[in-house]
Amino acid sequence: MIIAIDGPAGSGKSTIAKLVAKKTGFLYIDTGAMYRALTLKTINNRIDPKDERAVCDLAKRTQIDLIPNAHGPIQVLLDNIDVSVAIREPRVTSRVSDIAKLGSVREILVKLQRRLGAERDCILDGRDIGTTVFPDAERKFYIDAAFDVRVERRYKDLINLNIKGVSREQVASDLKNRDTIDSTREHSPLKKAPDAVFIDTSAMTIDEVVNAVMSRIHTGSS
Numbered sequence: 001m002i003i004a005i006d007g008p009a010g011s012g013k014s015t016i017a018k019l020v021a022k023k024t025g026f027l028y029i030d031t032g033a034m035y036r037a038l039t040l041k042t043i044n045n046r047i048d049p050k051d052e053r054a055v056c057d058l059a060k061r062t063q064i065d066l067i068p069n070a071h072g073p074i075q076v077l078l079d080n081i082d083v084s085v086a087i088r089e090p091r092v093t094s095r096v097s098d099i100a101k102l103g104s105v106r107e108i109l110v111k112l113q114r115r116l117g118a119e120r121d122c123i124l125d126g127r128d129i130g131t132t133v134f135p136d137a138e139r140k141f142y143i144d145a146a147f148d149v150r151v152e153r154r155y156k157d158l159i160n161l162n163i164k165g166v167s168r169e170q171v172a173s174d175l176k177n178r179d180t181i182d183s184t185r186e187h188s189p190l191k192k193a194p195d196a197v198f199i200d201t202s203a204m205t206i207d208e209v210v211n212a213v214m215s216r217i218h219t220g221s222s
């Protein structure tokens with residue numbers, strides 16, 4: 001079974017996806033982490049995000065692995081090096097949408113996501129899982145929250161990761177910029193699949209959202 005969870009940054013989708021993966025025993029695939037890992041490599045290699053051919057060539061020479069961890073967050077390996085924290089740094093976050101909007105790059109990462117999804121039961125989160133990567137996913141959710149709530153969550157995420165020196169205002173401006181690029185880009189923009197269940201998490205606790213998702217997984221609605 002494939003469970004697709006889409007939504008904007010800070011909506012809570014990755015927190016929910018991880019917890020639902022734990023409850024169901026499904027493999028959790030954080031597709032945003034893949035775009036982030038490739039973005040980090042473009043920074044390390046001083047590649048201009050506007051140079052689509054160079055970014056695509058780099059993507060073809062890149063290995064990205066997501067290693068599940070029973071005791072904590074998944075480990076993200078970029079060419080066998082652990083980049084789990086580095087990919088959350090502001091220098092990556094501020095550039096990732098410019099990399100993710102490139103059609104040829106998406107083709108490569110979508111192929112990888114489909115290959116992983118074909119191997120076993122999975123829960124994937126991202127922007128285009130229910131619309132493009134797995135349009136036939138058995139369960140689809142679109143998770144959203146009010147802008148201010150999303151800013152606060154992302155700000156707290158950075159504090160928890162011990163990433164310092166970023167103000168709330170910077171987080172808000174970055175989120176706004178990414179929302180715009182992610183939802184207006186030409187290739188697979190962020191969009192709710194018509195058959196996805198919409199959940200506004202603004203005023204919900206994590207447990208409430210997990211329960212809402214779990215009950216729909218069991219009853220089979222969506």
Ligand code: DC
Pocket residue numbers: 009031032033035036096097100101125126127128129178182
């Ligand atoms: O979920 P996140 O913030 O880690 O995602 C980082 C960026 O990657 C996000 O701004 C858009 C892009 N992304 C995408 O285009 N498609 C996906 N399936 C997942 C993420």
